[in-house]
Amino acid sequence: xxxxxxxxxxxxxxxxxxxxxxxxxxxxxxxxxxxxxxxxxxxxxxxxxxxxxxxxxxxxxxxxxxxxxxxxxxxxxxxxxxxxxxxxxxxxxxxxxxxxxxxxxxxxxxxxxxxxxxxxxxxxxxxxxxxxxxxxxxxxxxxxxxxxxxxxxxxxxxxxxxxxxxxxx
Amino acid sequence: xxxxxxxxxxxxxxxxxxxxxxxxxxxxxxxxxxxxxxxxxxxxxxxxxxxxxxxxxxxxxxxxxxxxxxxxxxxxxxxxxxxxxxxxxxxxxxxxxxxxxxxxxxxxxxxxxxxxxxxxxxxxxxxxxxxxxxxxxxxxxxxxxxxxxxxxxxxxxxxxxxxxxxxxxxxxxx
Numbered sequence: 001x002x003x004x005x006x007x008x009x010x011x012x013x014x015x016x017x018x019x020x021x022x023x024x025x026x027x028x029x030x031x032x033x034x035x036x037x038x039x040x041x042x043x044x045x046x047x048x049x050x051x052x053x054x055x056x057x058x059x060x061x062x063x064x065x066x067x068x069x070x071x072x073x074x075x076x077x078x079x080x081x082x083x084x085x086x087x088x089x090x091x092x093x094x095x096x097x098x099x100x101x102x103x104x105x106x107x108x109x110x111x112x113x114x115x116x117x118x119x120x121x122x123x124x125x126x127x128x129x130x131x132x133x134x135x136x137x138x139x140x141x142x143x144x145x146x147x148x149x150x151x152x153x154x155x156x157x158x159x160x161x162x163x164x165x166x167x168x169x
Numbered sequence: 170x171x172x173x174x175x176x177x178x179x180x181x182x183x184x185x186x187x188x189x190x191x192x193x194x195x196x197x198x199x200x201x202x203x204x205x206x207x208x209x210x211x212x213x214x215x216x217x218x219x220x221x222x223x224x225x226x227x228x229x230x231x232x233x234x235x236x237x238x239x240x241x242x243x244x245x246x247x248x249x250x251x252x253x254x255x256x257x258x259x260x261x262x263x264x265x266x267x268x269x270x271x272x273x274x275x276x277x278x279x280x281x282x283x284x285x286x287x288x289x290x291x292x293x294x295x296x297x298x299x300x301x302x303x304x305x306x307x308x309x310x311x312x313x314x315x316x317x318x319x320x321x322x323x324x325x326x327x328x329x330x331x332x333x334x335x336x337x338x339x340x341x342x343x
Contacts, residue, residue: 003334015326138245139188
């Protein structure tokens with residue numbers, strides 16, 4: 001199954017951007033001054049969401065703790081990996097730059113909202129269904145996050161691709 | 170799009186079940202191929218990979234330290250692959266099944282490489298004095314960075330690229 005040159009270019013640019021963006025968020029200064037404060041803010045929002053549904057927790061930095069369970073949100077659990085993924089895909093796609101940037105920002109916001117649900121649900125699983133916590137933490141939610149990223153990308157491509165454009169996959 | 174989402178969720182559920190049930194058997198398939206790759210590195214030429222349920226144990230008749238690799242954490246991207254192919258229009262048509270089969274081969278190769286990278290990273294940075302004696306700083310950083318890239322974004326990037334390249338979905342075009 002041969003790929004059209006534009007598709008090949010898309011995959012190459014996607015791979016390059018994915019590695020480049022990931023490299024950026026692992027730089028020490030970026031991690032300290034951007035990723036960690038962002039993750040702490042995410043913990044506060046998730047903690048507030050849990051308190052709002054009458055699940056009493058307190059937040060200390062990136063740790064959400066209750067009477068019976070605690071979660072520490074670390075790299076790989078702050079949703080940035082899925083954000084990086086979808087941004088790389090959208091920015092690599094052949095579309096007007098403005099649409100690519102708006103699409104990336106919108107997808108990032110949606111994915112982080114989903115990530116708050118992920119964190120809250122994982123905390124609740126840890127409290128009430130500890131036996132399935134690891135499966136959901138590792139396999140289910142990670143797949144859902146990247147699946148959501150692909151879905152957002154597909155929805156976005158269906159909007160930015162002209163209806164009369166030849167479909168080629 | 171709603172129908173696609175439902176098919177995605179169905180594929181995800183099937184994927185979780187297959188991944189959970191098949192991992193112990195799959196580790197027996199993964200181990201011999203990866204061991205060949207590991208033996209290319211002379212430092213690990215005597216390593217013997219032994220699958221044990223969801224993990225792969227590394228042992229040796231030489232002073233090489235033992236290690237345990239959480240192999241299931243390197244292979245769960247198959248769940249996303251199955252979910253994405255289930256999401257395609259008419260998922261049981263021949264073209265889609267053929268694409269999935271090719272993608273699974275690509276995934277197997279990536280799993281061998283991912284396991285190799287994790288083993289190298291483990292021996293480069295997590296074996297104390299042995300690591301310091303056998304790996305320089307640059308090599309240790311290289312393997313650790315490679316492992317992080319693979320485990321955080323690479324394993325899903327491979328799935329997306331394989332699905333994108335092999336999928337017949339007509340709603341997607343570059």
